[in-house]
Amino acid sequence: MNENAREMEIRHKPFTVYGAYLLLAALCLFLPPFLPDYAQSMIVKVFIYGIFALSLNLLFGYTGLFSLGHAAFFGVGAYTAAILISRLGIESFWPGLAASLIGAAICAVCFGIVALQVSGIYFLLVTLAMGQLLYSAAIKLRSLAGGSNGIVAIPYPNIGLGFTMTPGSFYYLVLVFFVVCVFLLYRVVNSPFGQILQGIRGDERRMRALGYNTWRYKFTSVIIGALFAGVAGDLSMYQNGFVGPGHLDVLTSTSVMLMVILGSDRVFWGPILGAALVVFLEYFASLYTPERWPMILGGAFLLSVTFLRGGAALHLVRLWERLRKRHGIA
């Protein structure tokens, strides 16, 4: 069934779909200035976690690597930029971004070398443990990473265009990054390289028999995923104005996995939908019963794994196909 959904993705898009994209783009561009601050910051959060969840899905949904240590790349991306800003006094946005990418890539090389020794569920065990190693490192390294308080009071980024960033302009910065990252990841998964990754998920032994060095493809996939997670971590650090061990926590890894599963790991944009669902659900839960939020999240997740198999986006795609067939929309 996953192949079906992916075929629908790739197949030529009907005209109405472009119309919907145009409407969405217009909303993202022109609506936010009229929204209250909290709604704007929620959308920013959806964009950031959307990038993060897409990057995890490159590993999980496309390559078949069940990682529960993805927060490591997110957190390392956030920490490296924050260290550059607060410890070395480099205030410009771009060196911090470069440092995030380099940090996440180095971290991914270490993860790849160790965790790709094993496969299947063992990969999950090892990534989980390695992620936790970084979490405890961040707490112990008080002078560098600020211990359990983290690094606080980080201003909005200075992108070097000669103006001071406000929440309003930060929204557009994140929007630009979101669009670029989604575009790049879309190109990656639909390239020959992406097809090979999907082949590895389907049957790694067969790919090896066909002559592909599967280890190298899996390794590259981990590194690409880590780069995008690092960008998301960097942006998240600016949005919150701080970075703490929470960025590296297991619960960050597990909640991004929940986003992927709730949204769908079988449809390219599923993880973005999942991120949106989690962010908005969390907001409504915080209005009524903030203490029970983890239980609501866990319950939604249980339902989605047992009953709504394949995630919300897959069901939307199927519903759309059925409507199209019935009403003959082209």
Added chain:
Amino acid sequence: MGIAVNMLNGVSYGMILFIIASGLSLIFGVMGVLNLAHGAFFVLGAYIGLTLAGKGWGFVLAALAAGAAVGLLGLVLERVFLGRLYKQVNEQVLLTLGLVYIYWNAILWIWGPKSHIGKAPLALQGDIVLTSFSYPLYRLWIILIGLAIFAGLWFLEERTRIGAIMRAGMDDKQMTTGLGINYPLFSSFVFFLGAFLGGLAGFLGTPILGIQPGLSMDILLIAIIVIVVGGVGHVAGALLGALLIGVVDAFGKAYFPDFALFTVYLAMIVILLSKPSGLLGRRVNS
């Protein structure tokens, strides 16, 4: 003297790790299901046991009741949820991940965020003098309990019909189910026993480790490291892994207090790079 004390600390902590990890390893090794909620089972067992002990139940009775209550939760997990996800390994793990959030929040709801420390049974409180130093009696007793549980599980695995089914199932599950064995009943038993061990470990650990709701993820991670190091599918692997991690942790805490956790993770990475299936592991067919 310092070395002896650290060694005993490591071994007694390792025995608690063994009890929880043997449950995790049993369910993973025999049924191929990695139960991420096992850490929450540990914490639940501790709170249920403490609550019962607070109501005047004896230590042994409270421990068994805590284990049995958590064992029933394991049974529910298997009967209600995992049956729907036959042979879908990823979905099974994801399901237990959802349960982690639910249990964790339920524990917080029922017992609150405060941490508690358990009392050892009256006869085992206090210290005992060992040549040149004195040592808490309860910790020594835990070592014996751990060994007894090891002996019991070993006997079950190697010398009984159930153990034969376990080993056969690990080698070839399909063939085993085709032999006319009541596999659903067997699988329920394994889930009950695995969860029972998790809950029991939680309560037995309270006089040493204390308990708080946040412990579920930490203890799960350590248990995972134990089974990765020791290897899955054999109770001796869990024992060896647990003792190794317990001792490395105790010496790490004593000599490099800032880096205690790293020593444990480092041990895992070194073993994984040299022997990916763990020290005494066999492959898990999931």
